[in-house]
Each structure stands twice: as structure tokens, then as C-alpha cells.
Amino acid sequence: MGRVFVAGSINMDVVVTAERHPKVGETVAGKEVLYFPGGKGANQAVSAAKQGVLTTLIGRLGEDTFGRELRTFLAAQSIDLGLVKDTAGVHTGTAVITVANSDNTIVVVPGANGVVDAADVAAASLAKDDVAVSQFEIPLPAISAFFRRARASGATTILNPAPARAVGEELLALVDILVLNETELSLLTGAELGENDELMYFIEAARPLRSNDRSICITLGRRGVLALVGGEAMLIPARKVKAIDTTGAGDCFVGALAAGLAQGTPIREALTYANAAASICVQRMGAAPSMPTAAEVTEVLSR
């Protein structure tokens, strides 16, 4: 069985809940303030580790209270933190999140995540059956160096280009599986897309990102996942659930997909598994703590 290596961000999520999101310039009364471990890298690592796959996280924390709390939480999820460095002079990554009507807005301040570099990923000893995962909350040179190492060792690479920003050809060429939502697909391709568009628009928009051996998974929230694998397009419909907080749903999907592939599960089956995992995540508050266990996902799939 392979392992999962995640190079990415680690944040403390400061979450406020409210009846509705304020408009620009407006103040609304909130209900609660909650603190949850988060950050796309940490969330994806937690999601993979909870599926029972050996998972290593590569990243940075500040030498502060949030950093210490996050390290304790991540260690308790059985994640290998040997490549997570404490860094002086920077604060731990922090995301300020507003949740209202099960939807969120996020402002993320990178702090220590912003100084992850190519040397940080150099110590990852990847092998052929492993899966290397990254996102866009750490600097691009670190991601490129990580994927070059992964490719050299024959590992599979998954890029989740979130938050949305352009991907250069050189980095894209190192990606085996691209997992992105419609906002990221719009930004990467220049296509104008809305979440309710016909599936054909998404398939057409993704054309410039496709290559013979690259799979593309477009996560469509409550519509599910549209996957383009080996020239074939398939929709995996979302499971019918009542979403409470979708923060980290995409991360849950990516981590569970990576875990499935590391376990040798064929990609189509791994996508169905990850879709079920994400349906559990959206029914819970918070990012990293809402990732389901393998037993929970198996139970949902048996219904």
C-alpha cells in the first residue's frame, strides 16, 4: 500500500456564524465564534489519514499558541509531522471565516505558510505507490519542487489549485490529477462559468487542461463531481444530505481520493468514495475536525 504526502497550508480557522452574510460596508450581528484546525494542506492530510493511510504533512507553523494547538491536533490524527517546521518571526496561518446559510466567505492570512520553500519538500522520501498532494496556499516554487520529486519517484501527483490562481504550463505538466471547483476552472481557462451551467460547458471549458494521461475532477458542490478520466466524462451525483457548513468539503474530497489511490483503488471507485466522504463533511461544522473516518464512509456507501 502506498502513502499520502501533502505539502500545504496549516491554518487556525476563526469562524463566526451569522444569520446571513453582511454586504460590503454593512455590519450584521453574529451568533458564535469558533476555533477549528484548518488550512487546505492540513485538512487534506486529516482526510487521508482518517481513511487509514500513512500520511505525511509538509508545511510550517509559527512559534505561537495557534501553532502549538494545531501540532497537538494533527498529531492526534496520526499524521506524520516530521516535516512540519516551527518557524520564528512569523505567525501561524490564520483564516477568518464567516458561515451563514451553510455557505462561507474566507479571508486567509498565510503567515508561516508563506515561507514554505523547496528545501522543505526535499526531505520527502516518496516512492512509486505514493500519492503527492498540494494546493495553492503555499508558494508555487515549493509545489513545483515537490511534484518534480514525486514524478522522479513514480508517485502520482494531485493538484488542487485553490484558492484560484493561474497555473503555469511547467507546473501543469507535473500534474496527474487536477481537482478544482468551477471558480478555479473559470480562472485557469478564462471560461465564464456558473455553478448551474450545463455539464457540457464544464467539459468544454476543461479542454485546454486535458492531456491523455491527466484526469480532471470538477467538484460541483451539491451537484456532485464531474470527472474526465481517460477521455470519458462521468458525473458522480452528490449524496442527498442537509449541508450545515461546506468549509473543507473540497479538501475532504481531495484527501479521501488520495487515500483511495494510495490503497490501489481504481480511480472511478476512488471518486465515488471521496464523494461520499465529502457528503459527511458538509453535515458538520468546521474544516479538519469534520473529516469522516473510513468506517463512516463505508457505512454511507452501504445505504
Ligand code: ATP
Ligand atoms: P471548499 O472550498 O468549501 O472546500 P469546494 O468549492 O472546493 O469547497 P465543493 O465543490 O463545494 O468544493 O464540494 C466538494 C465536494 O463536496 C462536492 O463535489 C461533493 O462531493 C461534496 N459536497 C459539497 N456540497 C455538498 C452538498 N450540499 N451535499 C452533498 N455533497 C456536497
Ligand code: RIB
Ligand atoms: O478549504 C477550506 C480551508 O481554506 C479552510 O480550512 C481555511 O483555512 C482556508 O485555508
